[in-house]
Amino acid sequence: AETLKSKPGPFSTDETPTSFMDVTNYNNFYEFGSGKSDPASNSGDFRPEPWTLEVGGLVAKPKTFDLDELRGFDLEDRLYRMRCVEAWSMVIPWIGFPLSALLDQVEPLGSAKYVAFETVVRPEEMGGQRGLFQPLPWPYVEGLRLDEARHPLAILAVGLYGQTLPNQNGAPVRLVVPWKYGFKGIKSIVKMTLVEEQPVSSWERLQPSEYGFYANVNPAVDHPRWSQATEIRIGEGGFLSPGRRETLPFNGYAEQVASIYDGMDLAANY
Template sequence: MSYRYKQPKPSEITPESIYKRRRELLKAAGFGATLLPLSPSLMADSEEGPQGSAIKASKSPLSSDLEPNSWNDITTYNNFYEFGTGKGDPARNAHTLQAKPWTVTVSGEVDEPGQISLEDVMSTFPMEERIYRLRCVEAWSMVVPWVGFPLAELIKRFKPNSRAKYVAFKTLYDPQQMPGQRRAVLPWPYVEGLRLDEAMHPLTILATGIYGRELPNQNGAPLRLVVPWKYGFKSIKSIVSIELTEEQPPTSWNLAIPSEYGFYANVNPEVDHPRWSQASERVIGSGFSLFGNRRETDPFNGYAEQVASMYKGMDLSRHF
């Protein structure tokens, strides 16, 4: 039998014998329950649902039926060096970002260069929910229910010309709003890039929200890229500039450490990071168990069927 979308592996499904004993197992875990009322963190967790203004989004056939991480996981565990290099730093520090008003400049090899405001983005493009697994180059992953729209729709509006081969993205540069930019951990502003066919792929989206709400600042408000078959660092946050180019644009992590981070950064369990393995990934989610926090990494993060053809004939261990 073939399914259009990835089905859970048999090993990921709870065996019936255990499922049927669930009441006993819960009782056996009863000592844990007695601790519950003592835990302020758990009580806080239950209250901290999705926050922020709601965005209307329709279901998309390109979404997955993976179980998303909690709002709390997604909004407190971030790599966003503009607000500090610790995973908790962005949630603490990103309140200084002024995500409204916001304008994105679209320039370069396009017939109609110009600017688009966030309001125009929100009213022009129909928003969809895309539940994707986010695989970080640090060998962990989480599942995020993005709200967004295909990047291709935005690019088409500005009419790329025949010289356009790549798309270059730029994050806001403003050390007042982004205190992490006062230290040269990375060359600022953060820049990223895609080949035009990657950028036009229907899986590639510009995200404006999570869990049906506007993006929190720490997740890259108000507009960020999401390319689900690539390592997370490709999915640049708080974008102010999109430029169509003829030459392959520079990308921040590649500029910082070229031996470790390439332009493509496709999720690939066969090609290890020079310092660690990419064969498996730690599954993020508060509440952990012995032996149960890891999964095998899928080629192209599970999207090989849809995207592998774009890299036919390329040596992916060289173009990592």
Template sequence: MTFKPPKISSSEITPVRDWLRRREFLTMSAAFAFAAGLPREGHTAPLAASSSDYTVPDKLTPKKDVTSYNNFYEFGLSKDDPANKSDDFKPAPWSIRVDGMVAKPTTFAVENLLKLFPPQERVYRMRCVEAWSMVIPWDGFPLTAILDRVEPLGSAKYVAFESVVRPDEMPGQRGVFQSLSWPYVEALRLDEARHPLTLLAVGVYGETLPSQNGAPIRLIVPWKYGFKGLKSIVRITLTAKQPKNTWSVAAPSEYGFYANVNPSVPHPRWSQATERRIGAGGLFGSSRVPTLMFNGYSDQVAGLYSGMDLQTSF
């Protein structure tokens, strides 16, 4: 079986007026979203039992910008390369191997994951290290759902992620266009990976995740810079030692392991103190606004870094 959007008759399609009010329905139904009873998320209210505490009130970034202006270096270095050069990419069939320091190493087919963990919409504020941001309605499920299935060992401290390598389908991975070493790798501490905000996304704007946005499954960690959000995942490995991640190897003075959004730590080539919201007043028409610590999720995640020097661990 391949991963395809479900066939829906015209009589089952949600009217536009109701779709525009979907945030109300999602808030009311959030208590039933997952078997574990995980709350919804947001960046303006503290983590609490109420599902409304996770609602992002910001205006959504237009779908056309979300799907046409992004970084996915496997397809090229320009922001429009992913949308323009991903037609040959084949995101189905697809599976993810979860192994390392776990009691039950498992290979999951994506379609089986969707049966185990039905995706729910989560609206996240996402910020890129180049000082621009978007507000995106992802569809997915908590990463911790998979981790619970494989039963991490007590010695596991980190979770490493690996993306697909297909130079025949991804022009950024071949020849003179190769920009980085492949596969693209990223990692989180285990407690970061288990946080309710950490998501495996399989869709966006209510549709199957397109190739240019990391199809068929990608990582979302909304309090970190966008390069932590590894796309087109093929392997997840639990380890005892901190793994090396692609950008901290390629440019260690510019990209640290943690990549927490921190306006007080400038990138060597530009400030991170302000940001530009894509899609507000046109693609480049919006004014700059102050960047929030942890991308505005301080109430939810600051405790993960208690006692750490975030100037050093950037």
């Protein structure tokens, strides 16, 4: 990993960052396997450089960004909470830039209502995309409403802990939307398409009763198989008394984002 230059950004929490060891060794990245340590163990063959991110669809100026261009945005530090749908959480020092800054360059048309995202498919480098048991259909896809994508909290991350993203964390560019469950943060993005209709996301397609399109962190709406009321903060309290805390609506970012869902039934649109 190379060092990345960044300046302090807004919205950073004052909570203690989760250790680099935990952030880079406890991951969900099914392209490298479905075990938590699989991404760290099995992503060594992945080549995130060179890379291109193609942005198209309902835009005035479609554009393909290379890595220098992506890292050429004004990079900011964003120390965000990350709440996984599996009821654990971390605090991660991301380096990235607002997704809106990239959208501004491609100029979405008035008809564009959503952004659809796509992860790279490279079975030869990603073991989870090969073989008999493949947990999800590839490519991994995600989506945001355009106002969510333009929200200043939503960033494209190109690094963490002062350096470029490790492979297991979604190198070289990934989405971070801290008020949503972690699976919305699609990794190793190769394509973004501005569309009119609500795109389907991978987990929603696999099990719609368990994972919705919005996936906003919500302690009041249980996952059918576990409660979302509390979460274990990774690395806190130790093995014999792990730090379990209350989960906050919108993962504690309600002040910033709750208003964009005014009038929406968040239990029905989970």
